[in-house]
Amino acid sequence: MxxxxxxxxxxxxxxxxxxxxxxxxxxxxxxxxxxxxxxxxxxxxxxxxxxxxxxxxxxxxxxxxxxxxxxxxxxxxxxxxxxxxxxxxxxxxxxxxxxxxxxxxxxxxxxxxxxxxxxxxxxxxxxxxxxxxxxxxxxxxxxxxxxxxxxxxxxxxxxxxxxxxxxxxxxxxxxxxxxxxxxxxxxxxxxxxxxxxxxxxxxxxxxxxxxxxxxxxxxxxxxxxxxxxxxxxxxxxxxxxxxxxxxxxxxxxKDYAEPAICVVWGSMYGNTEVMLNSVLRGIGKSGIPMKVHRLPNEDPSYALSDAYKSAGLIIGAPTYEYGMFPPMKYFMELLKKKRILYKKVLYFGSYGWSGGAQKDFEKLTENMHWDVLKPLTFNGYPTIEQLEKGEKMAMEMAQQVKDIPSKINDEDY
Ligand SMILES: Cc1cc2nc3c(=O)[nH]c(=O)nc-3n(C[C@H](O)[C@H](O)[C@H](O)COP(=O)(O)O)c2cc1C
Ligand SMILES: [Fe+2]
Ligand SMILES: [Fe+2]
CATH class of the missing domain: 3.60.15.10 (Ribonuclease Z/Hydroxyacylglutathione hydrolase-like)
Structure with a gap:
């Protein structure tokens, strides 16, 4: 040029x-x-x-x-x-x-x-x-x-x-x-x-x-x-x-995000992924726009963008060495640094013996002004009941996000 x-x-x-x-x-x-x-x-x-x-x-x-x-x-x-x-x-x-x-x-x-x-x-x-x-x-x-x-x-x-x-x-x-x-x-x-x-x-x-x-x-x-x-x-x-x-x-x-859900997940051996599929089915039934990102396979840059835009955020990650699956921990630290505040949030994940991911999750949600639903953790492979619960929770959450009265007035912006 x-x-x-x-x-x-x-x-x-x-x-x-x-x-x-x-x-x-x-x-x-x-x-x-x-x-x-x-x-x-x-x-x-x-x-x-x-x-x-x-x-x-x-x-x-x-x-x-x-x-x-x-x-x-x-x-x-x-x-x-x-x-x-x-x-x-x-x-x-x-x-x-x-x-x-x-x-x-x-x-x-x-x-x-x-x-x-x-x-x-x-x-x-x-x-x-x-x-x-x-x-x-x-x-x-x-x-x-x-x-x-x-x-x-x-x-x-x-x-x-x-x-x-x-x-x-x-x-x-x-x-x-x-x-x-x-x-x-x-x-x-x-x-x-x-x-x-x-x-x-x-x-x-x-x-x-x-x-x-x-x-x-x-x-x-x-x-x-x-x-x-x-x-x-x-x-x-x-x-x-x-x-x-x-x-x-x-x-x-500032609590004015789009009525959409961003799902960010990671899994080592597939147990968390099993629950992911139920969660996605629950959101799918609501018909709300949804974006799904897997970490660390995708760069967190993209998940950050969709998480920022969406009123609903779902995080799925297992326990790894007594804490959160490291790529997800890094992502959550980015959410904090970038001030991705005021979201409705659900966490789910599998653990083997002690657990630990949930504890990290709770620490990382401090001061984020998030409306956090009761975490959905499970030992190993999720049971049928847990999967049904996951689908139901996701569907209800999606419905709530859908029903958030839009504060975005295009005339104003
Ligand atoms: C490298 C590694 C470290 C783990 N550390 C823990 C741990 O500290 N505490 C625990 O409860 N489970 C631990 N687990 C077990 C996993 O959390 C468990 O297998 C879980 O079902 C994995 O979910 P996924 O199949 O979605 O990866 C560990 C597993 C791996 C492979
Ligand atoms: Fe620049
Ligand atoms: Fe710059």
Missing amino acids: VAIKLTDDIYWVGANVHTEDLFEGIWPIPNGVALNSYVIKGEKIAIIELVREWGGAALTLLKNLDSISIKLSDIDYIILNHLEPDHTGFTYLVNSLSPNTQIISTQKGVELVKAFYQIENNLNAVKSGDSIDLGNKKKIEFVEIPNVHWPETMVTYEKNSGILFSGDAFGAFGVHQGCIFEDETSDESKPYWEEEMLRYYANIISTFSSNVLSAIKKLSELKINMIAPSHGLVWRSSPEVIVKKYKRFSNYN
């Missing part, structure tokens, strides 16, 4: 990255990820976000700049909305190759530039309300939105065009597949983006949901014509859609 025009003298110059690496060293990105970067050409030139040298991204950025006749040394300002290295890894090299380019970030951001890249020159701290006039009717203003996703986070707003360069906020996993704008994507690609937006949110942002809501409130004072995040699509025609989506996502851990 070459640079893509957002509007007069404002371009996307980012890179679509496919890599064997996991995002943040944890999350699989089989569909890759877009590292968006933008150039504003006034009399002065600013670039918003740099990429990381990752899957050829740094070279792509340079080539994209080439395509609009910009050399690194032509750039007056590098704007770093936040310092996570997916958007800043290239900073040291750029600073070496273009020693007069000024680096702009919040005060905390500047401290991180020093810490991460041992850069001491050309550092400029800005705060909310500060602006830079680039000339030729291009003026950028900064708004701090702390903790979306890191503490030093800000957004950059270009006043004349009304484009909000929002950093990680409003982002998604997944490469562009040819279209960077939401209004260019085909109907066929909508599920791809829906899934990758939610998974990005659940994996990366959900911990900071209350900060997302504060940021949305703060940003509502701006007249936004386009949202250009640092990952995912550029929202050119309908920026309000991604704001509504993010509002909706940020309420999923």
Whole structure:
């Protein structure tokens, strides 16, 4: 790809990255990820976000700049909305190759530039309300939105065009597949983006949901014509859609989840799996949407996404060495870290002698604001009665989840 025009003298110059690496060293990105970067050409030139040298991204950025006749040394300002290295890894090299380019970030951001890249020159701290006039009717203003996703986070707003360069906020996993704008994507690609937006949110942002809501409130004072995040699509025609989506996502851990059930299970020798089948049958009878994930066979990233979205969560896992089956314990720790709160939850699992999984389960449910049903544990292979009970409990739970009055009002979001 070459640079893509957002509007007069404002371009996307980012890179679509496919890599064997996991995002943040944890999350699989089989569909890759877009590292968006933008150039504003006034009399002065600013670039918003740099990429990381990752899957050829740094070279792509340079080539994209080439395509609009910009050399690194032509750039007056590098704007770093936040310092996570997916958007800043290239900073040291750029600073070496273009020693007069000024680096702009919040005060905390500047401290991180020093810490991460041992850069001491050309550092400029800005705060909310500060602006830079680039000339030729291009003026950028900064708004701090702390903790979306890191503490030093800000957004950059270009006043004349009304484009909000929002950093990680409003982002998604997944490469562009040819279209960077939401209004260019085909109907066929909508599920791809829906899934990758939610998974990005659940994996990366959900911990900071209350900060997302504060940021949305703060940003509502701006007249936004386009949202250009640092990952995912550029929202050119309908920026309000991604704001509504993010509002909706940020309420999923506030008792506003979707009427659906996510089942996450693991089993060593099949006893827990026998009960799983009864549980699934119970849910199936209710007709409620259901997603099922097996751990560790599937990556927890996907289970996390569905667990976050769904009002009902069912966890099935046996006892392993006096505690919870380790892949499930890790998953439950992720649920805690990512603040997957306010769910209706059922646990089931098999044990051989002492048990222990239930004890871990109970510990891991503390402070999660979960409505936990009576656990269904059984010794070895479940009896017919236990299987019938499992099916009945799951059916009743599914019915309750189905009947939760929806607090989601699409008009509001
Ligand atoms: C490696 C391993 C460790 C186990 N540790 C315990 C244990 O500490 N306490 C216990 O009650 N059962 C323990 N068990 C027994 C299992 O919990 C029991 O066999 C259960 O039925 C397994 O369920 P599954 O077939 O769904 O894997 C262990 C089994 C294995 C294979
Ligand atoms: Fe980030
Ligand atoms: Fe990012």
